[in-house]
């Protein structure tokens with residue numbers, strides 16, 4: 001597993017095959033958990049580098065299997081709480097996570113705490129606010145850190161494209177509105193759910209995505 005520090009206090013655990021980026025904030029909050037295919041490796045790496053007992057929160061940016069597949073495993077191991085936006089909670093609790101697309105039998109994941117617009121996730125050095133950005137899924141969220149100008153954007157916004165909105169629960173119009181909403185935030189570090197981070201020029205990037213909205217070349221169909 002590759003562990004990289006993105007900015008002071010935020011590490012990304014990932015780099016394996018098509019796994020999403022898994023962010024560890026302040027060694028306390030895990031954002032997304034991957035498919036679980038690499039869970040054993042991740043557990044070993046986390047144990048050797050962090051005080052794993054400090055990780056008490058698992059935030060899922062949306063319900064898709066590649067983001068939530070290992071959430072139960074992490075909860076069992078860490079005794080941490082699984083959180084997701086209220087609109088995506090039913091998908092997790094009914095096992096509708098597109099697991100079949102990964103040749104995995106769908107499994108139900110219970111949710112410990114639901115999130116909504118304005119919910120706050122605090123760690124020692126960060127205070128992230130939940131920004132509801134439906135479109136990729138009904139309960140897709142971004143996490144925004146105002147003082148440090150960081151946006152963890154899940155599958156809503158990537159470094160050079162946007163998330164797809166053609167899967168069950170996806171909504172083209174809502175995605176368009178969510179991108180417009182993101183223009184209200186002062187962002188310097190964009191930490192997406194897949195691919196590299198983008199540092200600087202984020203407002204221009206979002207405007208480009210809005211100007212070219214719906215063009216296939218800017219929609220990322222490689223990811224769920």
Ligand SMILES: [Zn+2]
Pocket residue numbers: 062064136155223224
């Ligand atoms: Zn997704």
